[in-house]
Amino acid sequence: MSPLANPRLRLPILVLVAIAARALTFGNPVVHVDEEFYFVTAQRMWQGALPFVDIWDRKPVGLFLLYALPARLGVPAGIWAYQLLALVSAIVTAWGIAKLTERLGFAAGATAGGIAYLLWLDLLGGQGGQAPVFYNLLMLAAAALVLRPRRATHGIVAMTLVGIALQIKYSVVFEGITFGLWLLADTWRRQRRPLRLIAYAAALVVAALLPTVLAATYYAAVGQWDAFAYANFLSILHRNPDPLTDLASNLGQLVLIVSPPVALAIVALLRGGASRPRTFVALWLAGAILGVAIFRPWFDHYALPILLPACAAAAGMLGRPGWQRWRTPALLLTAAFAGQIVLIVQRIGRGDGKQLDAVAHAIGRGPGCLYVYSGSDMLYSATGRCLMSRYLVPSHLIRAREAGATGVDQDTEIRRILAARPAVVVVRPFYSGERPAAHALVAAAVARNYRLTASLPMGNEIIRVYHRAR
Template identity: 50%
Template sequence: MAIAEWRLMRDFIPALAHRLTSASTARRQLSIILVVAVVARAITFGDPVVHVDEEFYFTTAYAWLHGATPYIDIWDRKPIGLFIVYLPAALFGLKAGIWVYQAMALASLVGTAWLIARLAGRAGWGRGALAGALAYVLWVDFVDGQGGQAPIFYNLLVIGAATLIMPRDDRGPRFLPGFAAMALMGIALQIKYSVLFEGLFFGLWLLWSAWRGGRRWSIVPLGAGLAVTALLPTALAWFAYHRIGADAAWLYANITSIAARRPDPALEQFGNLMKILLITSPLIAASVLAWLSRGVANRPVRAWLFAWLGVAWFGLLVFGSYFEHYALPVLVPLSICAAGFFGDHRSGRRIVLPLLLIGFLGGQTLLLIKRHNRGTAAQFAGVVEAIGHGPGCLYVFSGESMFYPASGRCALTRYIFPSHLGRLREEGAIGVDQQAEIERILALKPEIVVFRPPYFGERATLRAMAIQEMRRHYRLRATRPLGAQAIQIYERAAP
């Protein structure tokens, strides 16, 4: 055998073995992540009342399939892409559709966690990569990510973009993948606008890399191209509504109403933020310890990951309110950075298994508590049975928006997410006067009106007005339990 051929075989065989080993490791990681994710979320499968947000997303997609147009016939301020995500599930109808969107969410969760492991490996944190991925899978249960919240879906797009442009040691990104990354961020932007800051970070990183690489002449055309790529899905959404003469409705729902919404009380926001910090504190501590290690300064890729984490935290802080699920985007870079402590530190390797076990048990306990408080599929079916399937229209003054498609009764308003009409912080931010819209609905004499118990942040005067109408023209048809709540169902009394 010639010397050149021998050298080729000598180099090829170890490289092939490394590829096979890496592929085997990746498959093994994916299998473990999938099993843990299924077990961690099994409690929620088939439950239609996992969270009010995803109930509404499904309800909107279902109504869209049956002729309603988002922002016109059914109102919300979420981007159209989020409802498009739910369309495949809505095609299967109510019962099967719940399982379908939860399966889609599970696939997104697993894909995101797998890429967390891959990116941690690229940063040289391979020994902690699987632990970081599993931390993400388990910690989403603590922040209302156990179902189909919007970040569960767009986190996969964001980490996909990060995977395309993430630096490898001293090498910057290639720019064709950079455009692909911005396309993914553009799609993510049409699922929820809160990805804006991460998209800006990725775009500015690409521009800085071009400047550092000596391609200063390309900064302006490159920046323009990246911006157009990222904004194209949003522009297409606007244009679709412009074509039907509803661009003003799209603009108000997607832009103006967001700025018009009232902030929550400062004390409430502070309490919510403290809760998020407490929940994520183990991963924050692990990330800080990974940052303090000597390897960060010598590995640009690690510094980039921590910069991404900082931007994700900024994106959470700037929007306010601080509902628990607002932490879901932060969990992605947080889990990657925590992998550095889990793998590189002796203490991290010693505590990672107990920490993940605590995360699993704590998450399951919390899901059981939430199911007890929010209700089960059987309880939901009991309420729907009491509402009945017609004739006559339904008005859910407060309660689950899913009651509309489940009962099949018609709606008398486009504001079928009850909080839009009943919550104080929505006053002046939905395009109509809340009281006037409720009075209009009641004047149309809905056959059935549904109330959940009063909640914090509700406009008490509007509830009192509606209850007064119930006393005059309605009778209590039934009271049914839904979790810790007693749902009251009123029917219109005979004249």
């Protein structure tokens, strides 16, 4: 028997694959700019900062709470902690995908489906602690309950899990709608009682929205409803689109990477014949794809939710006798090799802990506040210096797509920060999407009032550190 076909070896195989696939990222504090921001925000929450009020972003508060315990450990222990949490989440999710695959009648490819999920995470920016790495597990647990609603409470618990996932990232809403409609259709098929169906639908909606309502209620209670509503729901409507060339490039890359498991999933579902679980997974896959298609600018990690139903269904092909001999191993080995190339290229491009430490050492730990005009958010954690603005993410003030979408005039806020005389200013080279007017503002300020104290590499860029002249 092939090791991939032996259920007893499944968990050890998944653990080994997950560790091997992500080993290059362990301990690196600059794996991805998103994770840097989540970590820094969670760390500042321990110091009293309130998301959306003291640090601005559109991500739900649940994502920052998820990072809170690791962030409490600081750098570098907290980096290892959140990455360990992400590793465990990825392994358990892969194991759950294998169990779901068995329910689809594709047991022979169950382990291969779980491995495919772990390997494609690297290809789609999920090698660290991106939001879907965590909420995919919640959605998988919800799906397991949706497929066996023996009691109405199963559906309510499932939608509660969806609601918690919504407080990690709102884009899960389309998958949640798919789950809810499936539960209602299944209930109608079994009972055909209109009033009971309406009551059940209301209960499902309440369960799904409850975590968000609780978060909103808290912000309203502390007098910050407007800040919560604008950041969470309104600001995204004001964001400007990226240039068409950038959008097309992002979408093309995303489609290219995710197409193999999606194509295999579609073929397996068509060949496998109809069944209730397969129909559910097909609808789930459609809902996940819709959720990705709607939200621009289509970065690679946006496609991570698609991997759940895609890898579960793709196992129907990966486990076929004709595939198991050489096609499945060849595909998985190719994905593993490509994933490691991606991680190496990204590490070269983004930098690593040693380079971050060198820049942080050049900045120093104080006194005075730090202004990272452009560069790594993790410098705030590495130096412990105070913030100059609630707009901690540089792109919120300097990217063209954020003009008019953050609740503040970008140049006015940059001028205010510079007028407050930060002790240190960090600037990376001008990049595509950055507003020339913003770059000119900071360039004039550092030329007038600061001295260049360090020019250090961070990945494939040179980061310039300016200290205020006495």
